[in-house]
Amino acid sequence: MDVLLWITALSGAAWVYLALAHGGFWRTDTRLAPRGSRTPPAEPPSVAVVVPARDEADIIGAALPTLLAQKYPGSARVILVDDGSSDGTGELARTLGDAPGVRLPLTVTTPGPPPSGWTGKLWAVRHGVELAGDAEFLLLTDADIAHAPDSLARLVAEAADERLDLVSVMARLRVATGWERVIVPAFVYFFGKLFPFRRVNRHKSRTAAAAGGCVLVRRTSLAAAGGIDAIRDAVIDDVSLGTLVKRGGGRIRLVLADPPRRHATEWWPVHVDSVRPYPALADLWRMVSRSAFAQLRHSWLLLVGTVFGLALVYLAAPVALVVGAIAGAWPLALLGLAVWALMTATYVPMVRYYGRPAYEALLLPFAATLYLGMTVDSAIRHARGRGAAWKGRTYPAPESSRDAPGR
Known part of the structure; x- marks a missing residue:
């Protein structure tokens, strides 16, 4: 005893x-500035949205349309990089790009198999970044992430107002099933414990991270830090990307997505939401164990x-x-x-x-x-x-x- x-x-x-x-890792109030509180840039910078996707035909129909419908006042385009899908992801994406109500142009491309020493996702991201040309900002977002119509505008306004080189939003994951309710909040809690958001956001702190589902980064800052090539074999690519930019002298910010509004009835996500389901414990187990x-x-x-x-x-x-x-x-x-x-x-x-x-x-x-x-x-x-x-x-x-x- x-x-x-x-x-x-x-x-x-x-x-x-x-x-x-x-x-203060346990706090959940680290967010983007409230809607309407940031002054949009007088000349909105150009943005390329890069979406790596591999066998996402069952998910992409709920996520890609939210990117194509972004209300962004400047020049923006979406580049979906089909990473060797065998389920028709690329073809479905092209169909969605031709649907009514699309605001942003869509390019669907395939980079081919990744070379030795590269993870497939980062090889796809690198290909998308190359196609982005001289876009001032890159929004790197996963194929299962749905965005509110003003998501891109809010991210860019945050980066412009605060002179940030990288802004990342931890997307809200699903908590629809019993196992999701047990595992998902704990997943984000443990992430915040490893990388306290307030420390990440202090420029002089060594703690650095990003949330891979939604990362807005200045193209020049990424290039100056070594580009995607510098993290080509990283399994935990989001933390590696945030670390790369911060150690290169960049200013970064990591925030939580806005929580759901009460009585919200619109189909669109409130902010940045993951639409991927993890209905069984085995699904959640694989999600965590593959990178733990x-x-x-x-x-x-x-x-x-x-x-x-x-x-x-x-x-x-x-x-x-x-x-x-x-x-x-x-x-x-x-x-x-x-x-x-x-x-x-x-x-x-x-x-x-x-x-x-x-x-x-x-x-x-x-x-x-x-x-x-x-x-x-x-x-x-x-x-x-x-x-x-x-x-x-x-x-x-x-x-x-x-x-x-x-x-």
Whole structure:
């Protein structure tokens, strides 16, 4: 009991630090400026929207039309890069580009198979960036991301007003199924814990990241930092891109998408939304495990430390509460309850951001246990030679340290 008491006390000390001194990672109010509060540039800069897509025929019909219908006052175009799809993604995209109500012109192109040393997505992005020509800004967005009609205009206004080189929005993921409600808020919460948004947004801080679903970047800043070639083998390409631009001297900003409006009835997304469903635990498991070991820089030592760290921070308090209550060791039980309450309090804002009741924040230890399993599974897959698998491709550990956390 004494050992468990000390372990729980150490967990409590960790949570006091995390709650008070870890960049306010648990807050959910880091957003773009409200609609209408930014002054649009007198001469709107030109923008090329680059969308890498591989076998996305079942998703792209809900996302691409929102890009083609953007209300942008300047010159803008959409470039969809069909990354070797076998399901007719490119043909469907061309059909959508010819549909009524399209505001932005669409180019559909295919780069061919990626060369050795490149991930397929980044090879496709590089091809799209090349076709963008001299566009002043590039919006790099995934094929499953739907945008509100003013999304592009808001992003550009934010970058222009604040003289930013990169603006990235963490898209709102779906929370329609039971497993999505358990895993998705925790996914964004853990991301914010690794890369506290406020630290990312401080120019002098070393912490850097971006959210790959929606990244607006100045073309010249990207080129000056080394271009897409500099991160060509990165599995966690969004963090690598944010790190690349910031270390190149660029000013970056990472924000959360706007939360849903109450009583909203329009079909269009509120801001930047992912339309990809993850109906089963297996779908969410694959989403996380394909890159979890890369986040640890493929280090077995970091894996061991992460497992022990997750167990200490997230599991010690519930275990202390249960064991203490059963054994009648009330000081232990009360300490476990206090630490669990503090942990839960830091998670409530994210749960509420996703429109869920606050009591679901009590599930954080359960979600952390699942993430622990996903991380271990990611390492095992790597050891078996399956690495990061996505859309029929498997990537080994990169030769460089491009997937190192952006710190």
